[in-house]
Amino acid sequence: MAETIATREAYGKALAEFGAKYENLVVLDADLANATKTDTFKKVFPERHIECGIAEANMMCIAAGLSTCGYIPFASTFAMFASGRAFEQVRNSIGYPHMNVKIGATHAGVTVGEDGASHQCNEDIALMRTIPGMMVIVPSDAVEARAAVEAAIKHTGPVYLRFGRMAVPVINDTPSYKFEAGRGILMADGTDVTIVATGLMVEVSLRARDLLANEGISARVVNIHTIKPLDEEIILDSAKKTGAIVTAEEATVVGGLGGAVSELLSEKLPTPVVKLGINDVFGQSGPAKALLGFYGLTAENVAAKAKAAIALK
Secondary structure: OOOEEEHHHHHHHHHHHHHHHOOOEEEEEOOOHHHHOOHHHHHHOHHHEEEOOOOHHHHHHHHHHHHOOOOEEEEEEEHHHHHHHOHHHHHHHHHOOOOOOEEEEEOEOHHHHHHOOOOOEOOHHHHHHOOOOOEEEOOOOHHHHHHHHHHHHHOOOOEEEEOOOOEEEOOOOOOOOOOOOOOOEEEEOOOOEEEEEOOOHHHHHHHHHHHHHOOOOOEEEEEOOEEEOOOHHHHHHHHHHHOOEEEEEEEEOOOOHHHHHHHHHHHHOOOOEEEEEEOOOOOOOOOHHHHHHHOOOOHHHHHHHHHHHHHOO
16 A cells, blocks of 8 residues: 655655755744744754744745845745635736745645645645746645655746645655656556546546556546646647547636636647546535535546546537
8 A cells, every 4th residue: 555645745755855955045034933843954953944924925025035135045935825815916926026935835635634625725835837938836745745845846936836735645756756746647658538537536546547447447547736837748649649638737727727728728639538626615514524525526526527628529
């Protein structure tokens, strides 16, 4: 059975690890260091950890200022606060001047669980996609989360990194694994349908592929960890080879991964697309795994969507 680790845990460990390698890396938090796991970095580099208090918008402006002094700041808080409460500051103080700020957004999606609709941010991918020049990364597991942090450090410009609260299976612990920002990863090949997934839905999609194989259906699975810039090449190639696409994400289907893929294909290669995610509704309080089931973010439902996409060919 695969080891399970929350991507927010990997985020904290990666910051502490890379803090030694990159001496200009600084971390900011908004009274949530224990939850975002930036306290892991704080224990090693207390002088480079800035506690901003419950003032997320101000934290984004501080991070922007630090970036002008040669630092690489990671501004960390819950996704709802990073993309929602502080949207104006992210847009105007980080995005517009193209500051070298990294936003570590944890507790994204419905797997925040019992915290309910107010904290279950399903809109962040869509919001961050609209900011010109903003890179948007959604790691699928702890291995990818670590790699994404270093990729963000090396990238010049704003990056939004989306992490989860719930422990998820490690699927990328292979010698051949390579993370490259802006490039999707072919997890498994297939000929009948392509499942394009991001975040925790990548592992779910791999299980869906096994279910489909039992019915004689060959599914290709693509991990799109970088939603912006989108890897157009792998999606167009998949559409050509399989003729049907399913997108899977723990986020709203309005403007998220499904929207990005649909925009691309409608313009460059019209292909049937079936989107799986949160369908224009708010979340609700409950255990994380139960909520995934309630919203249909399961292997069984991914398989059902794949068959629906095939029927549209």
